[in-house]
Amino acid sequence: MNVFSWLSDFFGSADRQHGPDSIVHRITEHLVFSGEALGWAVLIAVPLGLLLGYTGKAAGLVTALSGAARALPTLGLVTLAVLLAGVGETAVLVPLVALAAPVLLVAACEGVRSTDPELRDAARGIGLTHRQVLLQVCVPWALPALLAGLRTAAVQVIATATVAAYVGLGGLGRYVVDGLATQDFAQTFGGALLVVLLAVATQVLFALLLRFALPAGLRRPRG
């Protein structure tokens, strides 16, 4: 097996140390459009999810829609978006936002909906407005669920952003796709390994965030 020689070929090559094909540059590209997609998804889905969860309206619809959204193949959306809008950031952002938004929507909605009803009643009883109850009681309560949703969304976006290289965009997928096209398996293999490492690092980062960034009162065991 020549996996190790592939890896030393890949990581040892001068092209990968500096310039536009360097590993640092590709990782930065990958993180930039993953981050942008995640940012848009948060802006769109989280406020909507909090509101729908608080009112309790359309919660069933939210779950059903997000299940349907899970069925949409990202590769198909990316290729279609490029044909319709041309190669560019929008073409890859739309499918990635479509991937992340339903996850966040459900997390926000279910998180708020799971607030202890007695707690909500008590908050209303001491004279808090709906707005205050949502922001001061329900949102903190939903925080663990929201962060867990954000973790899932982030990992999925980073994993899927690899596909963007197929339509001519940058990021770590470049190595994988270019390597496949030229039968240069050292490059494909090295690129794949970097994506895996990045995805696992994201997962670990969010696990730590989930453990240490929560207020003490919210650290309850979760399944």
Next chain:
Amino acid sequence: MGDEPLVRWNWVRSHLGYLRGLLVDHAEISLLPVLIGLLIAVPLGLLCTRYGRLYQPLAALFNVIYALPALAVFVVLIPYTGLATQATVMIPLTCYALAVLLPTTVDGLRAVPEPVRQAATALGYGPWRRLAAVELPAAVPYLMAGLRVAAVSSISLASVGALVGRGGLGYLFMDGFQRTFPTPIVAGIVLVAALALVTDAVLLLARRLLAPWARREAVGR
């Protein structure tokens, strides 16, 4: 793209047989792994409930596997399983299915209330009979919720396999993209989504039949 319409219906009409072939291939490479995952998850879940210490490390391992990007895993497997073979696509999909199904199996088996378990023992049920008559049926709603998630994501992920030469309907995306011809892409998206929704509906129906008492939605991932 010019004047090219989003869907050319005469292309769809003249390629019905081709589309059906891809659909069957897609169903096979995406759903067989879920079935295999289920066949592994149930005994493994049983082991985990018997030997509680086994579960945490296994769950952590599958959590990491679940985070691995499909395309990268397909690629990493190529030297071992070959380009454009079913195994290259189906092995990772089996692992993803297992990553979803193991926690749901364990949750399901643990959901049997202790008094129920004791009542079954008091009625003279041995461990095996109790498993078959009490514990496994109690896990069915959980398993079904897990199966729905696993099946739908497997169907959607399998299309990425086209990039390594075996992706069922995923071919349509590459084909349409390379020819700047949106019709196959739209057809592919619609067929993948339809396959996922039909599979989901079948599993929902199966749950109604197998566990009619569980009206309430069991929580999946």
